[in-house]
Amino acid sequence: MSKKFDFKTIKRLIKNITKNYKIQLIIVLVLVILSSLANVSSSLFMERLVDNYITPMLNIENPDFIPLIKALLTMCCIYIIGIVSTYVYNRIMVFVGQGTLRNIRNELFAKMQKLPIRYFDTHLNGDIMSHYTNDIDTLRELISRGIPQTLSLFITVVASFIAMLITNIYLSILVVIMGILMLITTKKIASKSSKYFMKQQETIGMVDGYIEEMMSGQKVIKVFNYEEEAKKRFKKINTELYEDSKNANSYANILMPSLANLGNLLYVFIAIVGGILLINGWGNMTLGIIVAFVNLSKSFTMPIAQLSQQINLIIMAIAGAKRIFELMDEEPEVDDGYVTLVNAEINNGKIKETKKYTGKWAWKHQHHDGRLEYIELKGYIEMHDVDFGYEDNKLVLHDVSLYAKPGQKIAFVGATGAGKTTITNLINRFYDIEDGKIRYDGININKIKKADLRRSLGMVLQDVNLFTGTIAENIAYGKEKATQKEIVAAAKLANADDFIKLLPQGYNTMVDGSGSNLSQGQKQLISIARAAINNPPVMILDEATSSIDTRTEKIVQDGMDKLMEGRTVLVIAHRLSTVRNSKAIIVLDHGRIIERGEHDYLIAQKGMYYQLYTGAFELE
């Protein structure tokens, strides 16, 4: 980490806080000043207490307490102002702090939803997550605790120092010398401490990684009697973490006592130096000044010690803010499509736009010359000479041309990395092509609004991701107003109804995001039901049945075939028995189409497909 503060991030962070709470923050600032001033005037009063009120009363027969009582009453008023200010600013800061955090949180999430798939593919999930867990946490600490505290401490320090200067210049010089010493100490210790904290952070990452790996492989460890070796290895990295944690905390822990006790030393020096000055009659020293100075020095050094505690907090928060802003600055997914999807009524080939659900859709194409055209959604997909690479200069698809006519089932076959999934990524525009053209019902997909394009494509992916909620909610995920009847019908179609009914609460059984209480095959069935409920005109199945046994798969397949009758289906499967009845099978190898045709034709060709089919090549 650079030693200098990252002022750009600080500025932006402040701007973020002030954006919605300008007036509140000005009020807070005023109140903090009032509160700190009340605090300092209390110390100043102590000074006058001895010299102005007590000393004059000494050795007098009937001392007059009225001036003292009057002064105390004045102080009480000041105290009340201080107390009220403290309460009000604390109260306002709650809303400012929590409100700002909520805004940042919401903005971050909304932004994340708009990022292109590429962002998620190139960043580790854990890394994205830590924006919400670690980074926002550090900000919370800073905003709700750090800022008002730092402000108030800072004002107290400054006010105390001014009060000292007014009271006595000589003792003030002593304080300045000590102050510099304290600053040097802080800088030295804090820089060591933050260095070790960074190291600790790294080691924690490593230990977390190791634990994560071992815990997920725990069953393998048991099967191989590997427990002792696993313990031994863990002990090693655990000790490493201990060392780093010990060092980091050591430095953090000694900062406060060091500064507090330097403060104590200052306290002692003031008394001694003050005493010497007084005895020798130098510098207009009085007993009251010494007493006041001793107190003032406390209100000067204590905040410095406390401020030092905030340094780590601030450094970490700035690092967190920087990461948050980085994510917010990512380029969002661009969408300049203007062709939209509408419900349609079709009479004698004439298409009429309608609001209600008709089971038919049309593309509403507003041409640049003002012409409005409706094109029926049929699911005709063409790719012409498509080139694509995830990274520059590294093409994974070369010259891919293909078409899927409405109602056809097209299968993609090939080894891992051959480019099957990439093709589907391009059709729904998770990624945009580099060269060539993709048309959907004759329209260039770049012209179609992304949301509408994706709504017209049903996707079932190999890795099933469910959302915390009931099974019914998960099936109805893409269809807000689905009825129970529709949900059950979709589940039946996916052959999921049987096992769902056997679950403790049937369709209302809760599942968590990883679906840990369901088997992989069951999750795949739910995922198929989830896609089927939308009744999409085009369906993309990417290894959708890989974890389902062949017998169940057959039943699901039949259901799907019935559902998708007259619609376009793109299938990726490594179990070739599932794609046998496709209209066309496209065999990919290293991003190029090497064979295409029906099953029987390809078998007769005795090419790559034949070898794959007969098991001579591995697919994965």
Add this chain to the structure above:
Amino acid sequence: MLKKLLKSVRDFKTVSILTPVFMAIEVFMEIAIPFLLSILIDNGIANGDTKQIAIIGAMLIIAATLSLVFGVSSGKLAAKASSGFAKNLREDIYNKIQDFSFFNIDKFSTSSLVTRLTTDVTNVQQAYMMVIRAAVRAPITILFSIIMSFIIDVRIGIIYLVATPILGFLLIFIANYVRPIFKKVFNQIDYLNCVVQENVRAIRVVKSFVTEDKEIGKFNKISDEIYQNFSRAEKILAFNSPIMQIMIYTCLTLISYFGAKFIVAGSLTTGELTSLFSYIMQMLNSLMLLSMVFVMITMAWESGQRIVEVLEEEPDLKNKENPIYDVKNGKIEFKNVGFSYVKDKKKEVLKKINLTINSGETVGIIGGTGDGKSSLVNLIPRLYDVTSGEVKVAGINVKDYDLKTLRDQVSMVLQKNELFSGTIKDNIRWGNLQATDEEIVEVCKLAQADEFITGFPDGYDTKIEQGGANVSGGQKQRLCIARALLKKPKILILDDSTSAVDTKTDSLIRKAFREKIPDTTKIIIAQRISSVQDADKIVVMSNGRIQAVGKHEELLKTNKIYKEIYTSQTKGSEANEQKV
């Protein structure tokens, strides 16, 4: 709970005790300084006695230096004690998990175990450090301060004695009040993180179903709830500072007034008044600290409880007394076996299983998802215990064997298999840490893995990335088989472990088994009929029961399910399939 947690302090007991002791010395010095200072002011400065100033001044400097030294050492010791405690705690949890049976592992999810080992331990570590430092420091400071005030002036001491409990009560009342709100907030934050995680993982689903707005709505709702609750808690905490100030200012005003009176009356000195002012500050600051510690501890309490849950979990599989350390052969018998994952007879996933497998036989198991194939084989190396009936290996109940011996002799390739970061050689050696390089190459040849391994630039020293991301599915499976073979087991179980291997290699592996390890009993669970059709015995499972046992041709004629599976895989291409 505390007792259980504190057991892990162990070798850091001394430093844990020394921390508060050193801390106490520091506090004592801090208390002594104002007292000495009052003498310095009254006897030295007020009287203009240079000698007094010199003597007491020197004592003060020594006291301040001692305070510095002990304060710093105590901070260092606290860091050592708490980091050490955390280290031991992590190790204890980790080692405990190593003793878990599959049943125990299933009970805790992987991610919850990871959280316990990381976040929860960190929380406890922080709280522990707070306790041995602040929780000791604050009461001592308060106690000493009150004693000293009483020594100086009993009447003013009484003001402290009244003020302290009032403030203490108020602060603890507030902390207690916000505790349940905080608990709720942290649960909500957990849920918020869960929503984010689901969204990050399932971003493709979100985008392809165009549900971004729905998800944003979901997120904002929880985010709002967190805002509401957090604000509620902090609104109450906002009372802390003003209450504190009320107490300080009240005490200061009272002391100023009475102090002035007593000084005028001659029963108090100026110097004593100064020290009284310092004591009140120290005392009230300590109370504030104490209330902070209180909040910290309540937050860490949850974590502590979660850790203890793991530490107290009893491994449900244990060695019998005088276990048997020798597995004679690879014969397996299931006698009337019933099994349930939740130990509930009504929820049995295996029912009335009777099966005998002779030593050296090759047995195939076929059936649908959830039909109980994996559950059945899991009972052989005693990964789970039967709910009823018994499983015998070499004629002896598996419960009578030493667990380690049994699992060394029954080698299993799990369905969900894992490779670990390290080289290929490291991974294979899991099967036998003492294996020579030649032995490793031999088993890899057997598993048909040698060819692709030697094809890698670094051969057997090729690094495997976490989760085996840099080898293909079929390669990973073959490495896992090799790893299991290295144990030279009497029984080898492959739980759907060749699904990604091409059929040709698959049959080569089986051929190698037949020729090279004929005496080993081989059990193969598979989806593909071709993987089992040449087995000595094929077991067809359905709904937790054995439907039929027989040879391929036999089952094809007599068993409906088997025939269905067979046709589902070969329909319309029997001619091609048979050419293989």
